[in-house]
Amino acid sequence: MTEHGRVPGRTRIKFCGMTRPEDVDAAVAAGADALGFVLWPGSQRAVDLARLATLAARVPAFVTRVGLFVDPEPELVARAAEHLDLLQFHGEESPAICAAAGHPWIKALRMRDGLDLPAAAGDYHQARALLLDAYRPGLPGGTGETFDWSRIPASLAKPVILAGGLTPANVAEAIAVVRPYAVDVSGGIETAPGRKDAALMAAFRQAVRRADECRTDG
Numbered sequence: 001m002t003e004h005g006r007v008p009g010r011t012r013i014k015f016c017g018m019t020r021p022e023d024v025d026a027a028v029a030a031g032a033d034a035l036g037f038v039l040w041p042g043s044q045r046a047v048d049l050a051r052l053a054t055l056a057a058r059v060p061a062f063v064t065r066v067g068l069f070v071d072p073e074p075e076l077v078a079r080a081a082e083h084l085d086l087l088q089f090h091g092e093e094s095p096a097i098c099a100a101a102g103h104p105w106i107k108a109l110r111m112r113d114g115l116d117l118p119a120a121a122g123d124y125h126q127a128r129a130l131l132l133d134a135y136r137p138g139l140p141g142g143t144g145e146t147f148d149w150s151r152i153p154a155s156l157a158k159p160v161i162l163a164g165g166l167t168p169a170n171v172a173e174a175i176a177v178v179r180p181y182a183v184d185v186s187g188g189i190e191t192a193p194g195r196k197d198a199a200l201m202a203a204f205r206q207a208v209r210r211a212d213e214c215r216t217d218g
């Protein structure tokens, strides 16, 4: 393993906010390692349980199905988890709440001023990874905004999934600066909220692979 927990040679790619069957197919064809489904009803990209079931059934083996929640009711998590491989907690969930779901999970942390990342990595030590996202008051995620990547320490106790405002144009620089385990994108591969674009997904993946060729950490 390398810094930030990456398997040498390849930055993993998660495309988040899938709402349409054709986008799931295009994301898989573009080489996604993971697909995200937003189960928070306040999102423009929200899917209900019926749609989640339909979309998740299209995902082939070895592509990870991730369900995104914001301070959810336990019953929603339990019902959605039947269709998921991994839970992504994107609200103010405590470590105990995340662990209580009884499924593998990652924790999203919004990079607000004063956030102590090493301390958070200790608090959420049971998480499979930490997803680091931009902070905008009043919006739990999907901001389409970047943050200061230099705030991420080079060595953290958990693998880092970098999110927030990534695009085909900036993801290579982001990888060079942060050297994350994985990158996560939603708005940067869309033509409108919830409508993914096959060409943008392919371009994003190509940019990640080019950046991987320049990685010197494994």
Ligand SMILES: O=C(O)c1ccccc1NCC(=O)[C@H](O)[C@H](O)COP(=O)(O)O
Pocket (backbone or CB within 6 Å): 016, 017, 036, 038, 040, 043, 044, 045, 068, 070, 090, 133, 140, 141, 142, 143, 144, 145, 163, 164, 165, 166, 184, 185, 186, 187, 188
């Ligand atoms: O996408 C949403 O609407 C959303 C709502 C509430 C919490 C999280 C949400 N999205 C998270 C993501 O899609 C990504 O993990 C991340 O925030 C990056 O999004 P973007 O900046 O658009 O690439």
